[in-house]
Amino acid sequence: MPHIRLPEGIPGILGPMAFSPATAKPINELAEVLLRGPNTLSPGEREMIAAYVSSENDCFFCATVHGAVAAHHLGGNETLIQEMKRNFEASGVSDKMKALLAVAGKVQKGGKHVTSEDIQRARQKGATDKEIHDTVLIAAMFCMCNRYVDGLATWAPADPAMYRENGKRLAQEGYVHSTDHLPVNAGD
Amino acid sequence: MPHIRLPEGVPGILGPMSTSPETTKPLLELAEVLLRGPNTLSSAEREMIATYVSAQNDCTFCQLSHGASAAEHLGGDYKLIEQLKENFQTAPISDKLKALLVIAGEVQKGGKHVTEKDVERARKQGATDKEIHDTVLIAAAFCMFNRYVDGLATWQPENPEAYREMGKMLASQGYVRAGAQRPSAAVAK
Numbered sequence: 001m002p003h004i005r006l007p008e009g010i011p012g013i014l015g016p017m018a019f020s021p022a023t024a025k026p027i028n029e030l031a032e033v034l035l036r037g038p039n040t041l042s043p044g045e046r047e048m049i050a051a052y053v054s055s056e057n058d059c060f061f062c063a064t065v066h067g068a069v070a071a072h073h074l075g076g077n078e079t080l081i082q083e084m085k086r087n088f089e090a091s092g093v094s095d096k097m098k099a100l101l102a103v104a105g106k107v108q109k110g111g112k113h114v115t116s117e118d119i120q121r122a123r124q125k126g127a128t129d130k131e132i133h134d135t136v137l138i139a140a141m142f143c144m145c146n147r148y149v150d151g152l153a154t155w156a157p158a159d160p161a162m163y164r165e166n167g168k169r170l171a172q173e174g175y176v177h178s179t180d181h182l183p184v185n186a187g188d
Numbered sequence: 189m190p191h192i193r194l195p196e197g198v199p200g201i202l203g204p205m206s207t208s209p210e211t212t213k214p215l216l217e218l219a220e221v222l223l224r225g226p227n228t229l230s231s232a233e234r235e236m237i238a239t240y241v242s243a244q245n246d247c248t249f250c251q252l253s254h255g256a257s258a259a260e261h262l263g264g265d266y267k268l269i270e271q272l273k274e275n276f277q278t279a280p281i282s283d284k285l286k287a288l289l290v291i292a293g294e295v296q297k298g299g300k301h302v303t304e305k306d307v308e309r310a311r312k313q314g315a316t317d318k319e320i321h322d323t324v325l326i327a328a329a330f331c332m333f334n335r336y337v338d339g340l341a342t343w344q345p346e347n348p349e350a351y352r353e354m355g356k357m358l359a360s361q362g363y364v365r366a367g368a369q370r371p372s373a374a375v376a377k
Contacts, residue, residue, distance in 0.1 A: 003307045003324075004317040020321055022221050029214040037210060057298065103339075110245065111338025119191045129192040133208060136191075136339040144332035150299025151291075151324040 044073030068167025200249030256355020
């Protein structure tokens, strides 16, 4: 049961966002620019970083939603996403992505865990300053979102179909208007 | 040395922010509404939550800049901030804030560490749903900011004195307006 009164039947982060639209707005804008803005990393790659960090933080809702978004961007390749979460070094992602996921994994533990060797490896595989910056910020952002979702003990449905649906919608329509349909709660 | 090329002499989060205006805008808006928006928790209390979490995450820049902001909101009470970081349970702050700091401390470890008992205790001290929501989100947001600042190995002055001007500016003008100014003006070297 959630730690505060949230609207019934609204999953994961959407409950708290309905509760607090004023903070939902900048969080959605950050997600939009970070995960879908113009970038040399594809949206699929960026959503992979989000899904990986969420999986490391053991946040089922975030890991599953963003895994579904990533899969949709990659033409429905759910297997790759599962492999990536389980063991990205042995998965079919690019060498550059492996290096960036290693950086993201360090950020998940704590900022100071990122070493110059981690960065060096990413650079050797062609990662640019911006790609490194964005990887760190995506990882950091999901350390926020995962704590928001689990810190309030929100409800996460078990049905994979719901996530597939939402993954497709987010991949196609993005984050900025993703909470427009939610009831406005007495949270402000 | 920072992990990416950042402008010289620009401290902490301001360096990465200057290289990425599109992500900086929503980050500053989030800070502004969370720490300074209309709220039954004062800005000082909310900055104290941010400072405490940043200290738990061992992030120098964040704990000193937000500590300064909290202190300046309280007319320059830097001593209280030291007491807060040292042991908030014995600091001269309200029982409600202590209960909220316990929640913030659990969020810092991970969302699932927050127990019903922690929340119950906060409610007993008068915390509302919104205050609990905001405490969790402030703690979560600083787990993001701390990782952004340290994950890129930004340059961070160690001397707390260097953060006074920044604290005064954050307390009086806030985040969105501060972000519009020259970042290097904000911290004394």
